[in-house]
Amino acid sequence: EAQVTQNPRYLITVTGKKLTVTCSQNMNHEYMSWYRQDPGLGLRQIYYSMNVEVTDKGDVPEGYKVSRKEKRNFPLILESPSPNQTSLYFCASSFGQANSPLHFGNGTRLTVT
């Protein structure tokens, strides 16, 4: 089954404790992206990757890191999480950024205390 898999689904952590949210897709998509979704603010792009070893900032990249060492995987790293990073996070992938539909994972709900 074609899918984007994120882990974990739920995560509660404390300020400053490094964490990684994993994302994997099995559709051979070149493009992958991370979004956060907050009430009243909609979906905001954090980082994206056009292909292996090619990553770029989205609209809200501060406090996040990503890497794309393999085509299928695109982990999101929070080196020192803060409470304002409490949010619902989605990973997505597609064949192209602007002309191909995104396939989303089921989300990771992160709480930073």
Place this chain on the structure above:
Amino acid sequence: EDQVTQSPEALRLQEGESSSLNCSYTVSGLRGLFWYRQDPGKGPEFLFTLYSAGEEKEKERLKATLTKKESFLHITAPKPEDSATYLCAVGGNTGKLIFGQGTTLQVKP
């Protein structure tokens, strides 16, 4: 600047009461307009892609249409299971995908 505005923000319908959701956009060179459905706490689920004015796509009770300035998602005889947030997104020549804020639809039995 590329922009997407969805209206209304929220819509309540009785089961069987047809209606339309609007997605107005401004974009430099449309490369694709996308409709998604999102259930609470879940990832958006792709519904339709429209590429050029005049294009229409249909799936069960949903029909998406596109003009040069806006797209409509028509819902015919909705059922309670159609309750969700519907997102519109537009991709243009900048290569970026811009999402609207969504319309939350509630269909009452």
